[in-house]
Amino acid sequence: MSVGSAAGIVGQDIQGWASVLDKWAMQDAYANQIGLQQGYSNQALGNFNTNLPQFGADAARQQIGTGATDRLAQYQKTQQVPLSPTGQKTSGMVPASLNVTNRAAANYGGYGNWLFNEGQNQIGQQRLLNQIVSFAKGQANVFPYTMYEAQHSMDALTDFGKAISSLGGSGGAPASSGSPFGGSSQQSNGNDFGVMYNSGTQAGTDYIIPSY
Amino acid sequence: MSFIGDLIGGGNDYAAQAAQQEATRQKNITTGTTVINNAFAGFTPEFYQNYANAYGDFARPQVAQQYKQTKDAIGFDLANRGLSRSGTANSQWDNLATTMGQAQQGIVDTGIQQAQGLQNQVQQSENQELSNLYTSADPAQAASQATATAASFKTPSAFPAVANVFSTLLNQYYTNQLVNSYSQTNNTIAQLLSGQQPQEGL
Numbered sequence: 001m002s003v004g005s006a007a008g009i010v011g012q013d014i015q016g017w018a019s020v021l022d023k024w025a026m027q028d029a030y031a032n033q034i035g036l037q038q039g040y041s042n043q044a045l046g047n048f049n050t051n052l053p054q055f056g057a058d059a060a061r062q063q064i065g066t067g068a069t070d071r072l073a074q075y076q077k078t079q080q081v082p083l084s085p086t087g088q089k090t091s092g093m094v095p096a097s098l099n100v101t102n103r104a105a106a107n108y109g110g111y112g113n114w115l116f117n118e119g120q121n122q123i124g125q126q127r128l129l130n131q132i133v134s135f136a137k138g139q140a141n142v143f144p145y146t147m148y149e150a151q152h153s154m155d156a157l158t159d160f161g162k163a164i165s166s167l168g169g170s171g172g173a174p175a176s177s178g179s180p181f182g183g184s185s186q187q188s189n190g191n192d193f194g195v196m197y198n199s200g201t202q203a204g205t206d207y208i209i210p211s212y
Numbered sequence: 213m214s215f216i217g218d219l220i221g222g223g224n225d226y227a228a229q230a231a232q233q234e235a236t237r238q239k240n241i242t243t244g245t246t247v248i249n250n251a252f253a254g255f256t257p258e259f260y261q262n263y264a265n266a267y268g269d270f271a272r273p274q275v276a277q278q279y280k281q282t283k284d285a286i287g288f289d290l291a292n293r294g295l296s297r298s299g300t301a302n303s304q305w306d307n308l309a310t311t312m313g314q315a316q317q318g319i320v321d322t323g324i325q326q327a328q329g330l331q332n333q334v335q336q337s338e339n340q341e342l343s344n345l346y347t348s349a350d351p352a353q354a355a356s357q358a359t360a361t362a363a364s365f366k367t368p369s370a371f372p373a374v375a376n377v378f379s380t381l382l383n384q385y386y387t388n389q390l391v392n393s394y395s396q397t398n399n400t401i402a403q404l405l406s407g408q409q410p411q412e413g414l
Contacts, residue, residue: 074320078268079313090309091302098313105317109324116328123335127342131245134346135238142230149227 004168011165067113251358264323
């Protein structure tokens with residue numbers, strides 16, 4: 001084996017390893033992003049689970065009861081205030097009748113209190129979720145740049161391999177080099193975002209999506 | 213970039229720049245959210261209870277005035293017909309007192325309704341401020357807008373005038389009187405036609 005051939009093989013090996021390292025970096029970037037998104041998801045789920053009991057039947061019963069009690073107290077308090085200096089004598093039926101209507105109105109109004117509280121709780125929960133969603137979206141927007149960087153993290157090594165190959169005069173002929181990696185890496189020409197995910201000959205065919 | 217990449221040449225670190233911008237955005241949103249929450253911190257349950265009470269204070273004198281006018285009208289009419297001490301009078305006063313009690317219930321309910329409506333408006337405005345913050349990620353702008361909005365809610369607003377809560381009772385009362393007068397007239401005509409002397413006081 002001539003020195004030129006050896007240089008070609010070593011150069012191809014280096015390029016092949018650069019490609020493998022790129023893929024590993026991309027896998028890491030993907031795993032990191034999934035981890036981040038999972039964290040946001042867990043945060044949202046925790047918030048949801050914490051607030052869920054507020055929307056249940058038990059909470060409704062409790063809120064209806066509290067609302068009815070509050071309203072009844074306010075009715076009675078208001079009706080104790082004399083509105084006219086000269087009242088008229090009434091039969092005993094009036095206080096009894098008002099007592100009944102007060103309770104009925106308070107029970108009915110208690111449902112209104114519950115619905116109102118539920119609406120307020122939903123607003124509060126939605127606020128927290130909106131913030132989590134905003135942050136998750138923001139992190140997702142960073143992901144393409146992270147992936148692009150991972151994809152090109154070994155460009156320098158690829159260039160180095162090409163340089164070595166060129167010493168042997170076979171830099172542009174990987175198929176005949178005998179290298180176990182065979183092809184070139186996914187290096188792009190400059191910072192071309194339009195081919196950000198041009199994953200080369202190997203990446204994309206055997207890319208393993210990690211399971212979480 | 214990897215250590216080899218950094219060693220040999222590096223390049224523009226787009227990911228780090230984007231991550232830095234996102235971290236700054238999230239920090240701004242967190243700061244802005246605190247600022248907005250502080251601006252709206254004065255809207256406590258006590259604030260809304262006071263608002264409901266304010267409605268009660270506003271409505272009660274009006275209802276009291278309506279009560280007095282209705283009481284006077286019924287009292288005058290009963291006396292005019294010589295029915296001040298009668299079962300009819302007792303029934304009328306009971307109806308008036310019951311209607312009054314229900315009107316007082318209505319004052320409480322309307323006060324609660326007004327307070328809940330205000331609370332909804334405040335919450336919607338706070339939501340809008342938060343939404344603006346997520347778009348702009350500008351805590352200073354969020355602070356000024358939230359403060360202005362919160363202050364606008366604290367400006368006293370006029371309650372609507374209370375409708376006459378005794379109108380139904382009065383309508384019913386006057387309708388009964390009309391029916392009664394109509395019956396009396398018919399009886400009188402019938403008696404005259406039959407040659408009898410009409411009875412007085414009917």
